[in-house]
Amino acid sequence: MKKSRANYTQQANEATPITNSVTGQHITMMQYDQLVKEDPYAYHLIPNYDEYGQPSAYTMRQATAEEHETHRFRDRDPAKQPKVGQIIAPFVMTGLDDKLYRSSDLLGKVVVLSFLISLEKSFWSNQQADDFANVLKPYKSNSGLVVLGVLNSEQAKAPEQTNGNALPFVPVPNAYGFHNKYHITAVPTFIVIDKTGKVVSNLQGVGSYEKLKQILETTMR
Template sequence: MKLLALISLAVAVSAGQLAIAQVPAVETRTGGISYTHRIDDKTIIIDKATGERIPASKYEELTRRDRNGYHLEEVMNEYGQPASYLLRPTTSEERETHRFYNRGDENRPKVGAEMPLFVMKGIDNKEYRSTELKGQVVVLSFWISTHRPFWNLKHVAQFAEALQPFQTGAGFMSLGIFSDSAEEIADVLKTQKLPFVAVPNAYGFNRKFGVGAGSTCIVVDRDGKVAAFIDGADYAALKTVLERLNRK
């Protein structure tokens, strides 16, 4: 299988936005969370404007002709991995700054709608499928990393306090999504008790669900519908949502 292109992406989270630098268009100099995807002749690339599929060889030709002229937006599957890519022209700002902004809110699950399918593998080696979690209230919390500046022990404590009244019985599940490896999270668990089952190597779910800010929560009701999308560390709002669901 011929390798046609290599894309390295680096993410810096600031003010709830995802700033993505794309290589080979520009050399990545951004700190934060990095990840790499290979584009080859089996990669599905769709023209965002027309909906037509573009061969990877055509994408390679376009970027060779105009290195900063195009950007690939990931379309994530239920495992938080890229299933395909949408190709679009860069904006004048992106061309000038070599930084690419995906509108995360386009991917955000809508309150009242069915939660998009997900399959997450926890630090406990168990698989958590959205279809099998129906009948439970599910809280997905997005922490990005256990390293500074993302990890805030005060926020973790406030989150735990908000969940505590609802974790005593069955019918409740809390999953914490991280970019960190299982080994990094295991190190944290040696000294800290976490109020969720940690899901390592899972930053793709941030992109799948349009999460930009750390400590964001998505609450799913017992019917599998989105009860709330809480952007950032608003634990009073989280507690209010859980109290309402607990009364049903």
């Protein structure tokens, strides 16, 4: 995802830990500002996201030649996405239902993290809603399945306002940080987590519903 320096310095302050990726030494925001005083795009701050999807620290690195020329930075690395067989990095998400979804509390349940852009019609179509609902239909009344819609957007509409249909997941609005934390590079992305907290699949694209159906049939047993 592309992000300018200004967005990061607005979030960071003098108390925010910053580590120089080359030296491994900690620097202050004042020292960082001095480094970029002559050239604002020479260096870049990469947020390190905590379990709440919030930047808790930063790593400073030198910009690549392309980033320096375009003034745009790419922080998401597909190689750092959740991998099958690994325990999911801890998360605490707040749903639009005002409930707190903590990964450690969800052990014993199968969890589907559905990474989406928005619930606006241009991003979440009736066909997508129907396809997803059909995948989840066999488990509609199964309390052992938790499905979260992790939205990249700032706001989320209430379910009854979304294309006139009930949503097949609990929306988690304002979740841009979680998209960054898990290095999501395509939407939709479906990350399925088994009852032990391990990732069992990382599916990407609108054509993933059939594969998701097969994964759930196995994982929900």
